[in-house]
Amino acid sequence: MTKELQENVCREETFKRLHEKYATELHNYLYYKYGETCNPDDKTQDAFIKLWENCKKVVLSKARAFLYKVANNNVLNDIKHHKVVLRYRSEKPADITREDPEFLMQKEEYFRKYQQVLAKLTEEQRVAFLLNKVEGKKH
Template sequence: MQDLSAYDDHELMDLIKRDNQVAFETLFDRYGAVLISHTHRKLLDMAAAEDVVQDIFIKLWERRKEINCDNIAGYLFTSARHMVLNVIKHRQVIVRYEKDFKHFVENHPINSTEHIIQKKELEAILMAEIDKLSPRMRQVFILSRQENLSHQQIADRLGISKFTVNDHIKASLRILKTKIGLILLLILWSNHFNG
């Protein structure tokens, strides 16, 4: 593999615009860890920080021909700031849903046997939908959500890139949200197999 570490950001972006993956990986190596550290300080969640940085670089690659920027570091850190704000807003929505659900459960008590049966039925629905995912997507999703492996651990185990892992997880969540709904998915994952 060609060593492009001596190239400046502008030269790397010129190569990236011509679909040079080595230049892209060099740029990721240059800024990835710093961006993850910066994002982690804001989110206090390493997995979320890694997801944000992966998203930034995925979007950079997808929009490489359109991006005209003299300061790529500034572009990356500005993108990180915007995405961190989006994650924080999303977390606030989830907290609101969880609070509403908790309030509902507290004010609508159900028989514990009935609750256990319903929970098992809901978990069965979730597992049936997970089983419908493509084999690779299902494998990545289970390693992430049930075995709690990091994106890098999954990538290493399966011999794929972290970008591919991220894409599979996002696609899986999008499919599951469409099939069973966001609220149900949040409820099931917050209680998944805990009782």
């Protein structure tokens, strides 16, 4: 085997040299392709972390391609996730209540009593009460 194939990026000096050589280049690539919204600083850093985690598997000659592929996939995954979030945000949730059935029964009973008390009031009292409580009028 040649020396290049034997040398992986697990050596600290090699990894540092790769970071100095490709970090700015990778950041600029992500910024140009996807803009500031993809957060190219974080994606660049994540790609180097992934490279360090897989340093024994990645040979030095393939390190640049690995970094670009990982960073690009991270951005595409974020975009796909954002689309899913937007789709679910635009959908109207089902009319499912998470309230206790007993609470719902008490609510209905309270509303019936409220209607009965309102019916017993005179017209002037009812209008004054509704204007004050429902519409928030002072006088």
